[in-house]
Amino acid sequence: MRLLQGAVPAAFVLMWATGFTGARLGLPYAPPLTFLCLRFGTAAILMLPFCLMTRAPWPGSWRMRGHVAMVGLLMHSLYLGGVYSAISAGIPSGVSALIVGLQPLLTAAVVGPLLGEKVSPLQWLGFAIGLVGVALVLGGKLHFDAAQSWGVALAFVGLIGVTSATLYQKRFCSEVDLRTGMFIQYAAASLVLLPLSLLIGWGPVEWTGELFFALAWLILVLSFGAMTIFYLLIRKGAASRVTSLFYLTPPVAALLGWIFFSESLGPLSLFGMALTALGVALVMRRPAGG
Template sequence: MSAPAADSAASPIARLLQAAVPAVFVVMWATGFTGARLGLPYAPPLTLLFLRFAIVVAVVLPISLVTRAPWPRGWRLRGHVAVVGLLMHSAYLGGVYCAIAAGVPSGISALIVGLQPLLTAAVVGPFLGERVTKLQWLGLAIGLAGVALVLLDKLHFDAAQSWGVVLAFGGLLSVTAGTLYQKRFCSHVDLRTGAVIQYSAASLVLLPLALALGWGPVEWTGELIFAMAWLVLVLSLGAVSIFYLLIRKGAASRVTSLFYLTPPVAALLGWIIFGESLGPVALFGMALTACGVALVMRRSVRWRWGRS
């Protein structure tokens, strides 16, 4: 008789933890822009990314072998996993990092990536057969308006930064394609071995590009070491794994709606860490963005944590 009572007592806690996962993901994902800003002054963007991915492989490969994690069956599925790695890591992060290195503010990069929910919703129906309701479209539009308000004072760049903006939009296309591709072909792949394949493929592509465009110099300062550790542990191992779990358990359009919260959180982190100011318009935009995300998530399918 005591077991059902224990289960009943634990279920509210479990539901609370499950509800907190998307919020934790947003905060972790937003810190990626902070980590990039900390690390890029001390290493070229592609070099920084290659080192980050190589360290991830060095960490996850032994874990996969020791825990006997299952590898994707067949070279075709492994190829799908590698494609996700190229889209989500090489192309997306490469575009964002190069944009920031070219002088595009990290807030602008966050804003551009924040357009992903609209892009995903536009193609998610034909690609995955998910229904996007009118209320969701309204939420997406409200979220976009909120993001624009948050970063209104940062929407200025000169001609020299135009190429960086193009690269950031290329990153947007890549992360959107990678999200849909992951949901369609790789949603049941083990996260440990999947990470080994993805980051290995991303490293193999970035290495020749980094060597061709200029490898260094790399200044191993305390800030770079801290940024690298944060990017590896919190972003590559933590946030990306949570992202794939969210894709596995919920609709792609709902998961990507969380990206609307990334620019406001990134702006908040900029205020806390770098002393960047947040005016009344930005605060209103943050609230508006939260309302838009709530509309998108309210009418979507529920997270299916009980099954994969």
């Protein structure tokens, strides 16, 4: 059982990190909001019959459905819209991952008053060590000029989106069935992204094999697999511990970049990975008697 409990967060980190790889693969062939609209529109279409066939319970009130939709807007429209737009604007995917990797610090700063969770001094130390580790891994990619400042701002919008979605999900939607909850989220995100993509510019879209593969991977592995694990982890653990897993995403994304795109991964990056793992271990360490 302990082995399984350890494998689930590891699987989540790996799956989540591939999202940046999938974005890098697909974004050259479609604008970011169009790409996301295609992704979540397809995910919603696939999820609806699954909900009906399995007789998944729907949220009991329109108020609760609104809460679920809000999580979808924060997570899938604001977070991914910001990150994908940043990558499309020229910000390296590793830099975007680093910015979003600041989420545990932002979560810890607001988690106390919102959710009543305590963050110990040891956990704060873990946050600091993890941040240093992430910076070391991606330090070589943090060279951008003023022309990329808009892309950096968009990445920070994504950071605010994913942090808000995590806290909102924990506070208002923790008891909602995952199947119907994800359908509502994907449908809400699609309804918002469609007019935005039409307003900003729907195309051009190049229907290449790379685009189809990226969409299939992001829908099946990320939208279904990783998001399911993410919400289950939020239900089972404190939000501050769950979001500490995001510290592992940039190093893993860098490793995947080295494997699939021949990006360099030197000794300093490997040392940063070790620091990041140590920081996550400290954040996730349960207090004595807890």
